[in-house]
Amino acid sequence: MRHNQALRLTGCIAAAAVLAMLYTFGVPQLARFRFRSDLPPYDWGVYGAAPSRSYLSCNLTTPRLEILQWDSRCDSGFTFLAPRGFSVAKPSLLILDAQGEPVWVDYSWGEVQDFKVQQFKGKDYLTFWAGVEIDIHGQGSWYMLNTSYQIQYRISPMGKILSGDLHEFQITDNDTALVTIYDSIPFDLSAVGGPSSGWIYDGLFQEIDIMTGELLFEWRASEHYPINSTFWPMVGGDISKPFDAFHINSVDKDAQGNYLVSMRHTYTVSNIDGKTGAVLWTLGGRLNDFTDVADSGATDFSWQHDARWWGNNTITLLNNAAREYDSPGPYSYGMSIQLDVEARHATLQTIFSDSQKVLATSQGNLQVLENGNIFVGWGHSAAFTEFTPEGEILCDVHFGASAYYSFGRIVSYRILKGTWSGLPLTEPKAKIIGDGVYVSWNGATEVWEWQLKVSDQSQSENPTFSTLGKARKIGFETRISAPNINQYREFRVAALDAHGMVLGETETIKTEAIPIGNISNFQILLTATLISSACLAFWGFWKRYGSYRTWLWKYKTYHIVH
Numbered sequence: 091m092r093h094n095q096a097l098r099l100t101g102c103i104a105a106a107a108v109l110a111m112l113y114t115f116g117v118p119q120l121a122r123f124r125f126r127s128d129l130p131p132y133d134w135g136v137y138g139a140a141p142s143r144s145y146l147s148c149n150l151t152t153p154r155l156e157i158l159q160w161d162s163r164c165d166s167g168f169t170f171l172a173p174r175g176f177s178v179a180k181p182s183l184l185i186l187d188a189q190g191e192p193v194w195v196d197y198s199w200g201e202v203q204d205f206k207v208q209q210f211k212g213k214d215y216l217t218f219w220a221g222v223e224i225d226i227h228g229q230g231s232w233y234m235l236n237t238s239y240q241i242q243y244r245i246s247p248m249g250k251i252l253s254g255d256l257h258e259f260q261i262t263d264n265d266t267a268l269v270t271i272y273d274s275i276p277f278d279l280s281a282v283g284g285p286s287s288g289w290i291y292d293g294l295f296q297e298i299d300i301m302t303g304e305l306l307f308e309w310r311a312s313e314h315y316p317i318n319s320t321f322w323p324m325v326g327g328d329i330s331k332p333f334d335a336f337h338i339n340s341v342d343k344d345a346q347g348n349y350l351v352s353m354r355h356t357y358t359v360s361n362i363d364g365k366t367g368a369v370l371w372t373l374g375g376r377l378n379d380f381t382d383v384a385d386s387g388a389t390d391f392s393w394q395h396d397a398r399w400w401g402n403n404t405i406t407l408l409n410n411a412a413r414e415y416d417s418p419g420p421y422s423y424g425m426s427i428q429l430d431v432e433a434r435h436a437t438l439q440t441i442f443s444d445s446q447k448v449l450a451t452s453q454g455n456l457q458v459l460e461n462g463n464i465f466v467g468w469g470h471s472a473a474f475t476e477f478t479p480e481g482e483i484l485c486d487v488h489f490g491a492s493a494y495y496s497f498g499r500i501v502s503y504r505i506l507k508g509t510w511s512g513l514p515l516t517e518p519k520a521k522i523i524g525d526g527v528y529v530s531w532n533g534a535t536e537v538w539e540w541q542l543k544v545s546d547q548s549q550s551e552n553p554t555f556s557t558l559g560k561a562r563k564i565g566f567e568t569r570i571s572a573p574n575i576n577q578y579r580e581f582r583v584a585a586l587d588a589h590g591m592v593l594g595e596t597e598t599i600k601t602e603a604i605p606i607g608n609i610s611n612f613q614i615l616l617t618a619t620l621i622s623s624a625c626l627a628f629w630g631f632w633k634r635y636g637s638y639r640t641w642l643w644k645y646k647t648y649h650i651v652h
């Protein structure tokens with residue numbers, strides 16, 4: 091009996107310990123999940139929090155998508171994103187086609203943001219920011235790649251030694267660049283409960299002539315907005331952690347030459363005089379100049395991103411309504427807001443929210459497409475959605491499991507659509523697997539059809555190749571059926587455009603097929619032994635070197651952008 095009582099007591103203590111642990115560590119984590127009973131398996135994480143795809147012909151890995159909804163009315167252009175996150179081994183630049191198939195992926199830039207296609211002097215360029223991220227802003231430069239994926243321009247901030255921030259790189263109709271900069275300066279923070287000899291990140295933007303590098307305009311938020319217009323909680327404020335009072339995250343320019351500036355930490359969209367820098371008006375936040383006569387919610391945005399003009403009287407933005415651990419609203423949504431600037435009236439016209447009502451705790455953007463549709467990238471939530479101008483969802487795509495969105499396993503600061511035509515300097519890649527040849531060409535947008543050519547004369551200088559088969563290019567990687575290819579010595583694959591012109595060819599490859607489907611029992615045993623040993627070694631390492639949290643902090647590739 092004694093023995094049983096002792097056992098019961100031990101059981102109770104163990105159960106209490108488990109409950110206490112769950113309450114302390116488990117519940118706060120569980121609260122961050124967004125489980126819904128109606129989630130499809132992908133969003134529950136059946137394929138992982140950030141599912142990926144790999145290919146047979148090349149080494150590349152791209153996110154595996156979940157297409158929740160697709161409609162032929164969606165824009166037929168490409169989608170530009172820059173996935174990164176705790177579950178993304180290598181951040182990349184990524185272009186997808188209208189069906190969600192990868193077109194180009196490039197890991198060579200490290201951390202990249204704000205990837206899109208823009209026009210400069212009548213030509214298309216891939217533009218983005220690359221550098222290092224420090225304290226939720228960037229220190230780097232802005233790049234422009236031409237159609238062969240080579241750097242044609244690299245832009246840095248002008249004036250005193252400043253480094254370029256990741257939030258904005260917008261090319262205007264006048265071939266100038268609008269860029270953001272975070273500059274630490276000494277500042278009296280007593281009005282917001284901080285040190286009187288404190289430090290802030292001042293919010294700057296510059297307009298730069300891309301060809302000459304001439305600085306055309308510069309604006310500093312601290313010269314125009316009082317520090318107490320911020321909603322950012324007072325933490326730090328010394329030189330080691332300047333107070334991020336303003337946080338400019340988008341700059342746009344109108345036909346009159348004035349600038350539209352979004353500042354996330356003051357909840358404001360400002361119109362700035364293009365000559366004097368004076369604030370012409372402010373929408374939202376504590377310094378709001380507008381009346382919402384229809385009580386439509388036009389000024390009820392918070393932690394927002396990407397304010398743009400849409401025509402002369404309407405502004406679009408993404409109302410995040412959230413930052414980490416603080417959500418003024420239940421979900422994020424795009425807004426179009428009609429302004430009567432003369433009368434200082436603002437009216438909310440349309441809201442754009444996705445089917446799962448995601449909450450983007452940071453990042454994100456809203457783009458008005460050429461065809462009039464509205465396209466939203468959900469930033470910290472790995473999703474993008476295309477709407478009709480009236481707000482009806484047409485296409486809705488996830489590139490990470492939505493139940494885990496708050497954990498930042500995979501995110502993209504912005505996601506935009508556009509047209510692009512690229513011809514890389516690399517060659518297509520091909521491999522024989524079983525009785526098929528798998529071929530792909532990273533970045534080649536104009537390939538219509540693949541042509542498989544074979545030869546017997548490996549010894550001769552100029553072997554003649556004859557066509558064995560053709561296959562229409564479908565998706566990133568195409569399989570060409572080639573059951574008899576082993577009868578030949580070598581092969582290559584040519585990429586043809588829609589007019590039958592050869593755009594490029596793989597190198598000549600020997601026809602040594604990689605056998606499939608005959609893995610021996612010994613190989614299975616060996617693999618199992620290796621995996622078990624690795625698990626044991628990992629467990630030992632874990633016990634010795636501590637917790638998940640310290641491990642996360644040390645993880646350098648991913649940072650949150652606000």
Ligand SMILES: *[C@@H]1O[C@H](CO)[C@@H](O)[C@H](O)[C@H]1NC(C)=O
Pocket residue numbers: 147148149519
């Ligand atoms: C795969 O990657 C490795 C190392 O990055 C490289 O050496 C190899 O050539 C690549 N293979 C192919 C098929 O691209």
Ligand SMILES: *[C@@H]1O[C@H](CO)[C@@H](O)[C@H](O)[C@H]1NC(C)=O
Pocket residue numbers: 236237238240241242
């Ligand atoms: C792309 O830029 C590189 C480097 O400036 C240049 O050599 C090349 O000719 C350009 N290619 C195209 C297609 O413009």
Ligand SMILES: *[C@@H]1O[C@H](CO)[C@@H](O)[C@H](O)[C@H]1NC(C)=O
Pocket residue numbers: 281316318319376
């Ligand atoms: C901010 O400070 C100014 C003085 O600089 C004061 O007039 C104003 O009332 C303050 N606003 C808030 C919201 O505290």
Ligand SMILES: *[C@@H]1O[C@H](CO)[C@@H](O)[C@H](O)[C@H]1NC(C)=O
Pocket residue numbers: 262263264343344345346347
């Ligand atoms: C382009 O330049 C013209 C002439 O300097 C100016 O009036 C106009 O505001 C500029 N537009 C933009 C978008 O910069």
Ligand SMILES: *[C@@H]1O[C@H](CO)[C@@H](O)[C@H](O)[C@H]1NC(C)=O
Pocket residue numbers: 345401402
């Ligand atoms: C916007 O305003 C400009 C100048 O005031 C005018 O030329 C243009 O037609 C207007 N555009 C629209 C769409 O109303």
